[in-house]
Amino acid sequence: xxxxxxxxxxxxxxxxxxxxxxxxxxxxxxxxxxxxxxxxxxxxxxxxxxxxxxxxxxxxxxxxxxxxxxxxxxxxxxxxxxxxxxxxxxxxxxxxxxxxxxxxxxxxx
Amino acid sequence: xxxxxxxxxxxxxxxxxxxxxxxxxxxxxxxxxxxxxxxxxxxxxxxxxxxxxxxxxxxxxxxxxxxxxxxxxxxxxxxxxxxxxxxxxxxxxxxxxxxxxxxxxxxxxxxxxx
Numbered sequence: 001x002x003x004x005x006x007x008x009x010x011x012x013x014x015x016x017x018x019x020x021x022x023x024x025x026x027x028x029x030x031x032x033x034x035x036x037x038x039x040x041x042x043x044x045x046x047x048x049x050x051x052x053x054x055x056x057x058x059x060x061x062x063x064x065x066x067x068x069x070x071x072x073x074x075x076x077x078x079x080x081x082x083x084x085x086x087x088x089x090x091x092x093x094x095x096x097x098x099x100x101x102x103x104x105x106x107x108x109x
Numbered sequence: 110x111x112x113x114x115x116x117x118x119x120x121x122x123x124x125x126x127x128x129x130x131x132x133x134x135x136x137x138x139x140x141x142x143x144x145x146x147x148x149x150x151x152x153x154x155x156x157x158x159x160x161x162x163x164x165x166x167x168x169x170x171x172x173x174x175x176x177x178x179x180x181x182x183x184x185x186x187x188x189x190x191x192x193x194x195x196x197x198x199x200x201x202x203x204x205x206x207x208x209x210x211x212x213x214x215x216x217x218x219x220x221x222x223x
Binding site for chain 1: 144151197199211213217
């Protein structure tokens with residue numbers, strides 16, 4: 001079956017760095033997306049990895065290891081507005097996104 | 110500005126009633142999707158359409174119906190056969206090239222059954 005595993009909740013301090021891990025098992029693989037979702041709002045796109053390695057985009061970076069079925073999202077210089085849920089979503093062989101339940105990130109001053 | 114518009118944002122329904130959620134996009138995207146989100150769970154695919162006049166069932170299609178008569182529009186009907194319809198519903202679209210295309214989401218519709 002297809003399965004996504006990410007922590008339910010994490011807490012970090014403003015200005016710090018946090019890493020959100022995601023492990024996945026899918027039928028085929030065509031890349032992995034990370035989305036941010038504030039409470040009561042729609043998800044917004046953060047990153048897409050299809051090859052192994054690190055993709056950096058400003059304060060956010062995303063890493064992929066296809067052989068390990070593993071990805072992480074790294075958030076630097078945390079701001080209060082980064083309090084949100086972060087959704088890991090690999091794409092299977094049919095180009096369908098398989099969604100994890102998300103990691104709720106709480107930022108404290 | 111281009112985007113996806115869902116309406117209504119909040120909807121209340123009595124048991125036994127059908128309701129239709131609207132989704133309109135002006136991004137010229139071929140593919141459109143309906144997802145359901147429940148607390149503590151990932152997004153679950155209800156229906157998707159990759160071209161006008163064609164749509165496919167997702168993982169949880171029972172109790173729902175859709176139509177795709179126009180490229181811009183993909184309405185979702187929640188029928189009385191859906192036993193637990195209270196949820197947050199998200200419509201999304203993407204370009205045909207899914208290998209690099211991300212999903213663009215509407216703001217969502219929150220349905221509550223009274």
